[in-house]
Amino acid sequence: MDDLKIMQKCLDWDLNHFWNIYDKYIDKIYNFVYLKTTNREVAEDIVSDVFLSAINNISSFKIESSSSVQAWLYKIAYNKVIDFYRTNKDFEDVWDCLELSCQSDFCQDIDNKDKLKQVFKYLENIKKEHREILIYRIWDDLSYKEISEITWKSVDNCKKIVSRTLKEISANFLILILILIFL
DSSP states (O other), X not given: OOHHHHHHHHHTTOGGGHHHHHHHHHHHHHHHHHHHHOOHHHHHHXXXXXXXXXHHTGGGOOOOTTOOHHHHHHHHHHHHHHHHHHHOGGGSSGGGGOOOXXXXXXXXXXXXXXXXXXXXXXXXXXXXXXXXXXXXXXXXXXXXXXXXXXXXXXHHHHHHHHHHHHHHSOHHHHHHHHHHHTO
16 A cells, blocks of 8 residues: 555544554654764654654645655654754764664664764765755655655755765765765
């Protein structure tokens, strides 16, 4: 059953079908939040809040042929991460909470914390909106259409931003990012 049919059932108050959405997107949303918080416990709490918020606000999802459940969940997750940083000033510096002892293969496979810090440091120098769009595209493997829905930018603009940002990244950092992504 596709996402829109599942969401229609949920909108018709058959919320048992929401577990299908949860199972399909939990890992993607967790990885997205973990990348932004670099703290396993914080990411788990935020992801729980994301799905609770999604189910509590299921009526806000509009079923149209162009609707994307994944983009809707990413919007919620993005907003929850922003809320977390607004209310938790102790976590303003990402390096204060950098821990690589999570359960995912990504974290287990990285044996050089310095390389990861270099990537994050370099990404911090890229314009924030460009960094976000690049991460959505490369890390989260979202389509340009989904990125457009999340960022409120046109599909063509998102494509240009990704293309230009990748050109700005030096060969060494591009290789390093790709290695980290595919570990």
